[in-house]
Amino acid sequence: MSERVAVFAEGFLHTSNGKAAHGLIRYGEREVVAAVDSLHAGRTVAEIVPYAAKPVPIVATVAEAAALGAQCLAIGVAPAGGKLPPEWKQALLQALALGMHVEAGLHDELGRDADLVAAAAERGLELRDLRRVPDGLSTPSGAGLGVQARIVHTVGTDCAIGKMTVTLELTAAARAAGQRAVFVPTGQVGISIAGWGIAVDHVIADYISGAAERLVLDGAERGDLLLVEGQGAILHPLYSGVTLGLLHGCTPHALVLVHEAGADRIDLEDRGGPPGPVIPPLAELSELLLRLTSPLRPAPVVAIALSTRRISSDDEARTAIAQVESETGLTCDDPVRFGAERLWRAVESGLA
Amino acid sequence: MSERVAVFAEGFLHTSNGKAAHGLIRYGEREVVAAVDSLHAGRTVAEIVPYAAKPVPIVATVAEAAALGAQCLAIGVAPAGGKLPPEWKQALLQALALGMHVEAGLHDELGRDADLVAAAAERGLELRDLRRVPDGLSTPSGAGLGVQARIVHTVGTDCAIGKMTVTLELTAAARAAGQRAVFVPTGQVGISIAGWGIAVDHVIADYISGAAERLVLDGAERGDLLLVEGQGAILHPLYSGVTLGLLHGCTPHALVLVHEAGADRIDLEDRGGPPGPVIPPLAELSELLLRLTSPLRPAPVVAIALSTRRISSDDEARTAIAQVESETGLTCDDPVRFGAERLWRAVESGLA
Numbered sequence: 001m002s003e004r005v006a007v008f009a010e011g012f013l014h015t016s017n018g019k020a021a022h023g024l025i026r027y028g029e030r031e032v033v034a035a036v037d038s039l040h041a042g043r044t045v046a047e048i049v050p051y052a053a054k055p056v057p058i059v060a061t062v063a064e065a066a067a068l069g070a071q072c073l074a075i076g077v078a079p080a081g082g083k084l085p086p087e088w089k090q091a092l093l094q095a096l097a098l099g100m101h102v103e104a105g106l107h108d109e110l111g112r113d114a115d116l117v118a119a120a121a122e123r124g125l126e127l128r129d130l131r132r133v134p135d136g137l138s139t140p141s142g143a144g145l146g147v148q149a150r151i152v153h154t155v156g157t158d159c160a161i162g163k164m165t166v167t168l169e170l171t172a173a174a175r176a177a178g179q180r181a182v183f184v185p186t187g188q189v190g191i192s193i194a195g196w197g198i199a200v201d202h203v204i205a206d207y208i209s210g211a212a213e214r215l216v217l218d219g220a221e222r223g224d225l226l227l228v229e230g231q232g233a234i235l236h237p238l239y240s241g242v243t244l245g246l247l248h249g250c251t252p253h254a255l256v257l258v259h260e261a262g263a264d265r266i267d268l269e270d271r272g273g274p275p276g277p278v279i280p281p282l283a284e285l286s287e288l289l290l291r292l293t294s295p296l297r298p299a300p301v302v303a304i305a306l307s308t309r310r311i312s313s314d315d316e317a318r319t320a321i322a323q324v325e326s327e328t329g330l331t332c333d334d335p336v337r338f339g340a341e342r343l344w345r346a347v348e349s350g351l352a
Numbered sequence: 353m354s355e356r357v358a359v360f361a362e363g364f365l366h367t368s369n370g371k372a373a374h375g376l377i378r379y380g381e382r383e384v385v386a387a388v389d390s391l392h393a394g395r396t397v398a399e400i401v402p403y404a405a406k407p408v409p410i411v412a413t414v415a416e417a418a419a420l421g422a423q424c425l426a427i428g429v430a431p432a433g434g435k436l437p438p439e440w441k442q443a444l445l446q447a448l449a450l451g452m453h454v455e456a457g458l459h460d461e462l463g464r465d466a467d468l469v470a471a472a473a474e475r476g477l478e479l480r481d482l483r484r485v486p487d488g489l490s491t492p493s494g495a496g497l498g499v500q501a502r503i504v505h506t507v508g509t510d511c512a513i514g515k516m517t518v519t520l521e522l523t524a525a526a527r528a529a530g531q532r533a534v535f536v537p538t539g540q541v542g543i544s545i546a547g548w549g550i551a552v553d554h555v556i557a558d559y560i561s562g563a564a565e566r567l568v569l570d571g572a573e574r575g576d577l578l579l580v581e582g583q584g585a586i587l588h589p590l591y592s593g594v595t596l597g598l599l600h601g602c603t604p605h606a607l608v609l610v611h612e613a614g615a616d617r618i619d620l621e622d623r624g625g626p627p628g629p630v631i632p633p634l635a636e637l638s639e640l641l642l643r644l645t646s647p648l649r650p651a652p653v654v655a656i657a658l659s660t661r662r663i664s665s666d667d668e669a670r671t672a673i674a675q676v677e678s679e680t681g682l683t684c685d686d687p688v689r690f691g692a693e694r695l696w697r698a699v700e701s702g703l704a
Binding site: 080081142205235237243280288292 | 555556560587589595598620629632
């Protein structure tokens, strides 16, 4: 796709809520020509978010992004609850007035806002709702258990700690090793990167597992090793339902557990909440996940992906990784920092 | 509410799909003056469904129900996928023509059918969609943990084994014991009985826990002991997501585990599926539920409700109950067969 994109992350580019922007810049196939965030205007995204890895210019306004050639404005922030903050609406209307398509993964669908619909229609522009649910979903039929493909699923100890990134890095490593590996997107950022998928958190609650099964069936048409992006966390008080419905619905053979080094609680504070629930020891969490999957198809945790982004030195990162290995007896690595080959080999041998 | 109701269960009154009709007759506060099912016309509901417990006359047509004074026609069947079968629509139009309100808990909302909307508007009648989701839902804020009310939640080893019934019977027993007890409805049948609630399986997946929290906050305005109806089962491959989101979202202090005597697998066969996943021993399942709730607020299973409906003799039912008690060390009883007082006392002491 040759479309040039600007990501909108006003006030949030440096936060984990800006993960949609970060992912689009790091992994998206389209060129990102600007990030809109007046808080950091004049710098580059890589300076603010090393993970994004590209020197995309940060501008203060949508007009500046348009001047840099952006043809589409993609909302790069995942606000809690997926609501469209009223103060963003003016920016979206401006983007449409400047001839840009608008793309978002909010629960508040753009296509249901009469003002945005009218503005887009007037200019013949698209409002793209990445979380819009396909027709015909229902509860699972059990067909997912019958696909030939091997299925690996990432699960996390919290939200926004890099499950999608780990899934993408493992997919690339598996492909490099000669596998027909497929990244299976289950959220709006993954969908914007891969160009297909279902935002399983946006379907009718009764259909979470059915949506996950549909993704497995679709993924099996694309390759024979499926890496299904996880959502939420099994003990997360906001999102655990989506996590478990996805876990059961995608019928994995093996799990990769993603953890943020040093985190001992689920982080609710950036949502204005109190300190979140304690995260149990990783070995205990792995056993809990195995017990939840066992009646349907046992899915052992075969490797741990550790995010060491908050640790500055490589040596200390290696120490944190070694500690997890000694605690759990499993291979652990940070695929962003040290590459995903070693983690992939652990997954491969776990699937054997 | 003094409204007189007719339940529509054409062809399904004798099946478990007719559970909405059965529940309305057994527990509803409104008088049910007729059940419409031409298959059983001329008999009474109690003859066909002993559980319903009332000699409501069964008639063949909506017109006969109107002649018996019905002011509202409530659809008492939960058809596959929550769709409105086309052959029912004529009956609903006839009900409206005869001056009756129409009430249903389908995924296909009555209010989206132009013919029904026009017919209702013409006569100033109501179309009541019990599964319609209230505005303004989102993820939980954590406020549920702060309510003064004590919260008891029913969880099951499978679907359609009587969680709602157990919840209603426990509510009645607690009231009889002097508690300000509130039945908190989480599904369409419970909503039709109690006249409020949210069908948590119908909300956007991300909002399951938020909907459950909203119910707890609303329930706490109504009393100080909340009995929150469970949905699905934590190991159910179709519905586990709803189950866990509800479990975390309603922040219970204690759980009552509902089980069908003798069931060793989740029943997928009535959906045309293969034999379902094995149900683990009840003590193991209780421990799993405790581990899932512990990081947020530990919710021990404090009693087991056993459905013995498939056991004909009371003696054998008592043997099955005693066996569960010896296996689990918990009080077990069948509140439909033997009354809920004993179970309520176990819950009360579990809450202490």
